[in-house]
Amino acid sequence: MKKRVLYLALAMSAVYSSTSFAEDTLMEQAQSQFKPIPNSPPALRNGKTITPEKIELGKWLYFDPRLSKSWLISCNTCHSIGLGGVDLEQTSIGHGWAKGPRNAPTVLNSVLNATQFWDGRAKDLAAQAQGPVQAGVEMNNTPARVERTLRSMPAYVESFKIAFPGENNPVNFDNMAKAIEAFEATLLTPNAPFDQYLKGDNSALTDNEKSGLKLFMDKGCSSCHNGANLGGDSYRIFGVAEKPSNKILPEKDKGRFNVTKKSEDEYAFRVSPLRNIALTPPYFHSGQVWDLKEAVDIMATTQLGIHLTDKENTSIVAFLKTLTGDQPKVEYPTLPPQTKGTPLPITN
Amino acid sequence: MKKRVLYLALAMSAVYSSTSFAEDTLMEQAQSQFKPIPNSPPALRNGKTITPEKIELGKWLYFDPRLSKSWLISCNTCHSIGLGGVDLEQTSIGHGWAKGPRNAPTVLNSVLNATQFWDGRAKDLAAQAQGPVQAGVEMNNTPARVERTLRSMPAYVESFKIAFPGENNPVNFDNMAKAIEAFEATLLTPNAPFDQYLKGDNSALTDNEKSGLKLFMDKGCSSCHNGANLGGDSYRIFGVAEKPSNKILPEKDKGRFNVTKKSEDEYAFRVSPLRNIALTPPYFHSGQVWDLKEAVDIMATTQLGIHLTDKENTSIVAFLKTLTGDQPKVEYPTLPPQTKGTPLPITN
Numbered sequence: 001m002k003k004r005v006l007y008l009a010l011a012m013s014a015v016y017s018s019t020s021f022a023e024d025t026l027m028e029q030a031q032s033q034f035k036p037i038p039n040s041p042p043a044l045r046n047g048k049t050i051t052p053e054k055i056e057l058g059k060w061l062y063f064d065p066r067l068s069k070s071w072l073i074s075c076n077t078c079h080s081i082g083l084g085g086v087d088l089e090q091t092s093i094g095h096g097w098a099k100g101p102r103n104a105p106t107v108l109n110s111v112l113n114a115t116q117f118w119d120g121r122a123k124d125l126a127a128q129a130q131g132p133v134q135a136g137v138e139m140n141n142t143p144a145r146v147e148r149t150l151r152s153m154p155a156y157v158e159s160f161k162i163a164f165p166g167e168n169n170p171v172n173f174d175n176m177a178k179a180i181e182a183f184e185a186t187l188l189t190p191n192a193p194f195d196q197y198l199k200g201d202n203s204a205l206t207d208n209e210k211s212g213l214k215l216f217m218d219k220g221c222s223s224c225h226n227g228a229n230l231g232g233d234s235y236r237i238f239g240v241a242e243k244p245s246n247k248i249l250p251e252k253d254k255g256r257f258n259v260t261k262k263s264e265d266e267y268a269f270r271v272s273p274l275r276n277i278a279l280t281p282p283y284f285h286s287g288q289v290w291d292l293k294e295a296v297d298i299m300a301t302t303q304l305g306i307h308l309t310d311k312e313n314t315s316i317v318a319f320l321k322t323l324t325g326d327q328p329k330v331e332y333p334t335l336p337p338q339t340k341g342t343p344l345p346i347t348n
Numbered sequence: 349m350k351k352r353v354l355y356l357a358l359a360m361s362a363v364y365s366s367t368s369f370a371e372d373t374l375m376e377q378a379q380s381q382f383k384p385i386p387n388s389p390p391a392l393r394n395g396k397t398i399t400p401e402k403i404e405l406g407k408w409l410y411f412d413p414r415l416s417k418s419w420l421i422s423c424n425t426c427h428s429i430g431l432g433g434v435d436l437e438q439t440s441i442g443h444g445w446a447k448g449p450r451n452a453p454t455v456l457n458s459v460l461n462a463t464q465f466w467d468g469r470a471k472d473l474a475a476q477a478q479g480p481v482q483a484g485v486e487m488n489n490t491p492a493r494v495e496r497t498l499r500s501m502p503a504y505v506e507s508f509k510i511a512f513p514g515e516n517n518p519v520n521f522d523n524m525a526k527a528i529e530a531f532e533a534t535l536l537t538p539n540a541p542f543d544q545y546l547k548g549d550n551s552a553l554t555d556n557e558k559s560g561l562k563l564f565m566d567k568g569c570s571s572c573h574n575g576a577n578l579g580g581d582s583y584r585i586f587g588v589a590e591k592p593s594n595k596i597l598p599e600k601d602k603g604r605f606n607v608t609k610k611s612e613d614e615y616a617f618r619v620s621p622l623r624n625i626a627l628t629p630p631y632f633h634s635g636q637v638w639d640l641k642e643a644v645d646i647m648a649t650t651q652l653g654i655h656l657t658d659k660e661n662t663s664i665v666a667f668l669k670t671l672t673g674d675q676p677k678v679e680y681p682t683l684p685p686q687t688k689g690t691p692l693p694i695t696n
Contacts, residue, residue, distance in 0.1 A: 332677075
């Protein structure tokens with residue numbers, strides 16, 4: 001009887017050690033593939049600096065609908081700070097209620113992406129910010145009109161001077177974009193359960209979430225979705241293993257091919273960053289899938305050529321939900337009043 | 349020579365005294381007609397209470413575009429906290445880019461108005477809040493769908509329970525409106541130069557602004573525009589002295605007549621509250637006038653049957669600009685995530 005107790009104790013100890021060993025390995029494996037979201041913005045590329053003055057000016061611009069022709073649409077309309085950095089629409093609605101071609105990617109943690117837009121056509125957030133302001137189906141404005149608008153408001157003029165010291169003509173479209181970039185770089189969501197785990201807190205994930213993490217790495221998801229943002233830094237053909245339906249991958253949108261004109265980029269898209277993914281349906285560039293579980297199944301079949309069991313899928317979704325971090329705290333800015341010189345809104 | 353100096357000193361003293369007397373009288377006259385904006389919300393009518401829990405819930409609702417059918421339009425779209433509580437549009441743009449019939453009044457200090465809307469058809473802010481959510485040209489939603497939406501999100505359900513304790517069915521359309529009312533009641537703009545003046549600081553207004561204040565009272569503006577909001581608590585026929593143009597007073601909109609069906613209310617509108625008026629063009633229910641000076645001239649001719657000199661008008665406008673107070677500081681809320689049970693947006 002004593003012997004049996006001893007065996008049992010030994011067996012239990014072995015089980016415990018092996019779990020512990022597996023857990024350590026899992027954490028190490030994760031740490032080798034992913035990085036936590038930083039608490040403060042990383043250095044920008046091309047030597048651009050982030051200053052408090054640029055951030056504050058950028059916040060005004062981000063919330064100011066007067067950057068749009070109609071005065072109805074701001075950056076925050078399609079990338080709402082309160083809704084995971086997105087608009088929760090299949091594809092964004094813009095000037096004249098026009099329906100845009102693609103789903104709005106989240107602004108949160110977007111500074112950590114290697115490129116911007118679904119096709120990566122913008123090299124950074126400043127380049128990105130210039131797009132929607134001018135797009136006919138978005139804000140439908142022109143750089144010249146935006147500049148006239150900003151120059152008509154003394155508080156903006158003063159803020160541009162302070163944010164871009166020493167420049168002869170600081171109120172211009174490029175600086176508008178740079179200030180927006182500086183503000184957007186602050187929109188980070190650190191401290192997700194997965195970040196806590198990556199920093200060594202083994203209790204930050206449940207067993208089911210850990211199973212999901214393991215599957216996410218072992219099945220191959222993390223071969224594309226890795227780094228701090230679990231994506232956002234490479235391109236893959238959507239449907240490399242099995243083509244998705246026309247509804248999810250509309251034929252007319254050839255993705256990165258539109259940028260590079262290379263045949264190998266047909267239907268290639270930027271690998272979606274997965275941070276806060278539970279907050280940002282509907283999924284894919286076409287915005288056709290509302291259910292995260294369904295989106296995971298589609299990824300498995302189209303990109304990896306595998307079928308997940310219901311249990312596997314559930315675990316992966318549980319893991320993906322651990323990517324939701326602390327949402328940014330932003331005080332709504334009081335915007336400068338327009339003047340007689342401000343070009344008036346045009347809504348038709 | 350000594351005598352002349354003495355005379356001069358006496359004369360100056362007399363001028364000084366008389367100015368001082370006139371200034372005291374002006375302040376007393378102003379204090380008898382106007383009241384400062386309070387620093388905190390007044391008690392609501394009908395025994396409704398404002399609690400921190402209602403305010404916080406109301407803030408979520410105020411910024412949540414999922415109260416609209418399209419998920420694109422929130423209260424803040426037409427009553428932007430950052431733009432003087434308005435949308436700066438002639439008349440608001442709503443669902444499907446529909447153009448509404450009237451200019452959006454400011455939400456700031458609106459709790460101090462006796463009634464809401466240009467025709468006063470809502471007795472308080474809670475009644476007001478139910479309107480735009482349902483209006484086809486605004487948020488285009490239904491109470492039943494709003495309730496389904498709110499009930500589908502656990503964080504909303506919990507917040508309604510806490511904000512409306514002891515109620516069997518707290519998540520309902522009426523309570524939504526009451527919470528929005530509680531939040532809106534906090535959107536006050538105290539501490540304008542005119543408030544400082546009303547509280548006894550004679551130096552808070554310049555001489556020109558004081559001239560404007562005196563004209564505002566002596567010419568008759570303040571016979572309607574008085575109280576804390578300088579308006580918002582009575583109705584007047586637009587054009588009582590001289591009918592404005594059809595452009596400014598479109599024939600088809602008969603104002604308060606639509607509410608009361610009394611012939612004496614044809615073309616009567618609520619007297620506009622003038623707080624922060626410099627921030628909230630374009631003016632009048634038709635939103636046809638962008639220039640405050642022009643708006644003052646129109647009021648003088650149509651309501652008082654007088655013509656102001658350019659100097660008089662300039663002084664009155666200078667006074668009106670002293671009505672701009674401290675704009676509210678609001679942290680953008682992180683909104684609860686939707687669930688599978690949430691009715692999806694419909695944009696067409």
